[in-house]
Amino acid sequence: MFGTRFDLFQVAGFQLRADISWFPIVLLFTWSLQGYFREQLSPDYADWLYWVLGFVTAIGLFVSIILHELGHSVVARRHGVPIQGITLFIFGGVAELSGEPKSPRSEFLIAIGGPLVSLVLAIFFLGAYQVTQRIQSPDFLVGCLQVLGRVNLAVLVFNLIPAYPLDGGRVLRSILWSYKDRLEWATRVVSKIGAGFGMFLIIFGVLGIISGEFGMLWFAILGLFLRTAAQMSYRQLMFRQALEGETVRHFMNPEPISVSPTTSLEQLIENYVYVHHHKMFPVVDNDKLIGSISIDQIKSVSSDERSHRTVSEFLRPCSDENTIDVNTDAAKALSIMTQSDNSRLMVTENEELVGIVSLKDLQKFLSLKMEFQED
Ligand SMILES: [Zn+2]
Numbered sequence: 001m002f003g004t005r006f007d008l009f010q011v012a013g014f015q016l017r018a019d020i021s022w023f024p025i026v027l028l029f030t031w032s033l034q035g036y037f038r039e040q041l042s043p044d045y046a047d048w049l050y051w052v053l054g055f056v057t058a059i060g061l062f063v064s065i066i067l068h069e070l071g072h073s074v075v076a077r078r079h080g081v082p083i084q085g086i087t088l089f090i091f092g093g094v095a096e097l098s099g100e101p102k103s104p105r106s107e108f109l110i111a112i113g114g115p116l117v118s119l120v121l122a123i124f125f126l127g128a129y130q131v132t133q134r135i136q137s138p139d140f141l142v143g144c145l146q147v148l149g150r151v152n153l154a155v156l157v158f159n160l161i162p163a164y165p166l167d168g169g170r171v172l173r174s175i176l177w178s179y180k181d182r183l184e185w186a187t188r189v190v191s192k193i194g195a196g197f198g199m200f201l202i203i204f205g206v207l208g209i210i211s212g213e214f215g216m217l218w219f220a221i222l223g224l225f226l227r228t229a230a231q232m233s234y235r236q237l238m239f240r241q242a243l244e245g246e247t248v249r250h251f252m253n254p255e256p257i258s259v260s261p262t263t264s265l266e267q268l269i270e271n272y273v274y275v276h277h278h279k280m281f282p283v284v285d286n287d288k289l290i291g292s293i294s295i296d297q298i299k300s301v302s303s304d305e306r307s308h309r310t311v312s313e314f315l316r317p318c319s320d321e322n323t324i325d326v327n328t329d330a331a332k333a334l335s336i337m338t339q340s341d342n343s344r345l346m347v348t349e350n351e352e353l354v355g356i357v358s359l360k361d362l363q364k365f366l367s368l369k370m371e372f373q374e375d
Pocket of ligand 1: 068069072114115159167
């Protein structure tokens with residue numbers, strides 16, 4: 001879903017990140033808001049004031065979005081669902097939950113946490129707008145508060161549309177889930193609504209573009225994003241359920257090919273990467289697992305340097321991101337792979353290397369299992 005992400009700072013114990021797609025959006029918002037203020041406000045201000053106002057309001061919008069996501073995150077943390085962090089991206093923000101809520105009640109409260117914050121913000125900004133207007137404050141302050149109030153209201157209303165993965169879709173899922181006690185069925189229903197709503201936005205956007213409104217392209221892209229996200233969430237849930245109760249031992253290759261730390265990079269590429277076609281190899285020294293080496297880590301080493309540099313200089317020590325215990329749930333392995341972008345994990349038993357589990361093997365099992373489950 002995301003491209004390159006940058007860590008910004010911690011808020012209330014959550015890591016705030018910005019996806020690369022967010023930066024042009026700040027500029028776009030600043031630019032369109034300064035244009036808007038130029039039309040709405042007194043024309044006598046200095047040119048820079050419209051720009052500053054545009055920028056400050058754009059930042060105000062994103063602060064509102066961060067607060068909305070914090071609303072979800074704080075409730076999620078209280079209900080035992082770990083949060084990966086909050087990421088700002090082209091369509092706003094997202095609080096990344098690493099797991100499903102444990103009960104319909106948790107789901108409902110986590111889903112409603114964000115919109116409640118937006119409601120409070122909308123009331124606050126629209127109230128402040130009314131007051132400042134009545135006491136005849138400077139028009140740039142009044143205008144800025146009005147925009148912030150309206151946008152928070154729009155965020156609230158849009159998110160309450162019952163199309164999963166929008167908040168309204170999650171609320172609906174929690175209601176369906178408590179009604180029938182089947183999370184998988186509830187997810188399927190709301191994902192279908194989500195995918196349908198995405199399709200509606202795509203058609204709406206395309207019709208707009210045809211009639212000459214090129215700004216409507218936005219809706220088409222948003223629709224495509226929501227449609228994909230709805231379908232992906234359902235598939236992920238199915239995957240997670242299919243893998244539940246199966247341990248990593250069941251899927252691993254018990255005879256992993258490992259390299260020694262004294263292997264040169266040249267040998268690694270010629271005798272391992274080109275022969276076995278793996279992206280990552282465990283590094284073993286005297287029967288002891290000491291880390292992993294992947295081609296991403298050595299890509300930047302020039303070809304004439306590769307003969308005298310060794311694996312030991314580049315190896316990555318064992319961590320939760322590349323190593324997993326043999327008795328761990330396979331669903332956990334899948335979520336580590338998706339979060340860390342490592343498609344192969346080293347499997348250990350009593351800290352000794354006993355195998356390798358790969359995304360490809362998990363997927364093969366899942367696609368077989370899906371074929372027998374389809375209804
Ligand atoms: Zn939300």
